Amino acid sequence: MSARTVIAVCECFGTLGRALPRRDLEAGLSARLAGARIEFFPGLCRAGDLDRLAGLLAEEGAAACVAAACSPFARGREVLAGLEERGCAAALALADLREGCAWLHAQDPAGAVAKAADLAAMARAGLERRGRSPRASLPAVQRVLVVGAGPAGMAAAGTLAGLGVPVTLVDRQDRPGGLLRQIGRLFPDNIPSQDFLAPLEEELGNPLVSFLPKTTLAGLAGDPGRFRARLANGAGESELEAGAVVLACGAMPVLPEGRYRAKDLAGVISQMELETRLRRAEAEPAGWDLDAAVFIQCLAARDAERPYCSTVCCPTALKNALRLKALRQDTAVSILHRGVMAPGVALEELYRRALAAGVRFYGFAPESPPEVLGQGRAAGVQVRDAFSGRSLDLPASLVVLSTPLKPQPALEGMARALGLRLDSLGFACGREPVAPLAAATPGIFVCGSARWPVYAAQAADQGRAAGIKAAALLASGELDPAGLGLPGPWPGTSAVRSAACSRCGQCVAICPYNACRREADGSIAVSAARCRGCGACAAVCPSGAAAVPESNGPSLRAMLREAMGGAPGVDL
């Protein structure tokens, strides 16, 4: 060892003294760490002590420094960051002598001193063999691809353009709007959906937005900050470079098919069909004549096949029941439900408005579903009211079936391309619940009903949220690979030594971030933009080729050797 190692012990203002008496600790460390210079500081979280330590390291020309202080969860990280800020050239490591030692073993000073020496020695041993990941520069392409132009995608694209980020917005339809184009009015305020879409369309007028109609995402390659998307339209495929991707491909309604005699009785229609009829009737109310309507909720939802509540169907039924009442006040309207799902302030208020307008509500149990009566056309609905237990005969010339939203069939393939996880129902997942729109891969976001059925306003909110997150990721022009913004050294990036690599591909299979990839020639490469330094690849690599330099095999073995030092039967 040419240059010395400095062990900087933080005394935490004298509080470690009970479990780690200074004289014993100094003796223990000196005995264990031959050749190291041991220095005590009252409090390394103070700027003065950090200045002194940084100066000492420079003067000593120290190659390594172990800050024997508190844990990274207290101020430890800040100590290392403070030394880095002071231009310290030595390799740095932390040994937790406070929470993990002095606090834990307050009753056993001798044991605590021995453990403190072990921890410091292990940290030093690890440092000697530790490598350093190169700090890759990861320039980010200043363009975001937004897939799907429903309210979520439109809001995402509008937000990005409004923040100065160029956007490519693609949709399989020929114009933006998504499912909203088939819906006349929106709950809870009953505004025409056109009025909701108009400001979003205006935002898409920003010259930074290019909209590609009748275009789908066929594949995605590349890395965060520099994705290469394959876009397909009728004419063929093209490639687009994008720094980030927002997936907003929406969901689609389940069709009633034959259930509740929808195929053999006229007047048994889906909620979507009612939307069309209502739009026509509201434009031309003269010919509208309806004496009684019954809504049946939870068709093909909350059952064994689709064990979920689709969020939007109850408010939609409330809204359309009120629209029926607005068209003809004396239309008898009943809603048969399995719980009225109207959470929050605005939706509960909508529910109250429906009650006040005379809409009747009857609960039914899934095991005794309503029965639609009639010959040729719907005449009524028979239902056992779950509350009173009575059997009710409700006349109905119109029976409206509420079905849930289900994932787009194309979602599975797109999610695979983007590295997005799907839940058991086939919807895309973010990092629930704290980062619900962000995929594990930086630069991939999901919003709107592709993630979970939401209504127009929620979809647009999620689109704006995804938009600002994508813009923020690209804002500095470079990606922050650790992405945590925490002080202190970053965790490092894995590397695969091709000379030692057997190309078995186990690292590719295990990497949770799709950072380990097989190149065209069969070799394995690690993407610095994706790697989070978790070390899973190093753990499975049978030939020791994959390693995160900051915690590579030699350094881990050196630490273990220190820890087990001379224990019988230990061969490292």
Add this chain to the structure above:
Amino acid sequence: MRAFTSDSDPAPRTPALPVLVVGGGVAGLAAALDLGRLGVPVLLVERDGFLGGQVMRLDKLYPTDHCGFCPVWTESAAALAHPLVAVRRHTRLLDLEPPATGEEGAVAVLETRVPAVDPALCVACGLCREACAARGVAGAMQDRPVDRTWDPAGPPCPSIDFSLCNRCGACVAACPVQAVALERAPAVERTPVADVVFATGFAEPAGPLAPEFGRGSHPDILTALEFEALSAEANGGELRRRSNGATPRSLAFIQCAGARDARYLPYCAGVCCMHALKQARWARRRMPGLACAVFFTDLRAVGKGYEAYARAAADEGILLLRSRPGLVLAPEPAAADAPGAAVAVRYEDFATGRAVTAEFDLVVLNGGLAACPLPGAERIRPKEGPVAGRSCGFCAEPADVAQSVVQGARAAALVAQRLVRRAGGRP
């Protein structure tokens, strides 16, 4: 900073005014971090001593059943470390005043009340406590405040119980980092800000909302957040009755207690059904024999993975009862200490149509959550759009963690877009 400077003018302009984010819960944190990462300076004010808000008081988060502490703490740490995010704890917004003529934005009136032991400086060395004890007034220096308003991720900062303190100043002298001061006047300052995001969150209203449920009449009748604290793993995770310390045999949750009720809170607080299911499942995981009932009006498990969570709760044997109890009766004071004296819940059993009385050792009243006020909200540029565009999280509309995070980012997006427009935008 790209969006806020032009290409031809790479030099920073005069320092931009910060956007004020009021509230450091998950919604405010999301807004502050997204703005900061975008290059917009932020002033984040939080009335408590820690960031993370109510999530820090929650034991586990539905539907993942993971602890919320770590991911939210990571966000808190990122906000504290971000060069463009200035965090002011123990600070509340009193009011907003109009900006100086010709200026945009508003002037925020902020009040900061730093506690006697400043958590921003404290390193939890404990020397103050020892000095305090040495003067013979042991106990004045508390290990931590009883209400847990310490930074759960930072050093467990002590606090002073001024009912015991004799103001000798030994703690002040003992503190190696000058974190202790016995007198700290609240500081009020006026700061110009470019715009405001409200994320003030929610609170359980102090008064009993529905007197028939007997909140406050007996220690075994609790609110949802009181039960959260009672049952949290961080507090030992061992469920005990508050009346006599006995292990409870039965537990009831009464949903919509004071909510969806024209007399009190007319709305649905959105989060309580899932919250009750989470609390019930965790209580039974820790105490498998515990009988659990949830009295609900509509079981609103509306959200990603929520229905599956509710089904699992029912499959595990949690009794889900569609009924709205009419009365919760605390045991007579004389009987309160007797073993077995339980809280009576009177409700209509819809299967039989009869009124039934059931007894429970603990009763949790769920649903009474109210949005916190938005000081000065009506005074901020009403012409530019509704306040709703500036508020996020529960103070805007009942929201759980996932919804609050989205709302926070969305509010940040709207504010950032406004700033770009005001600045003439790019390109």
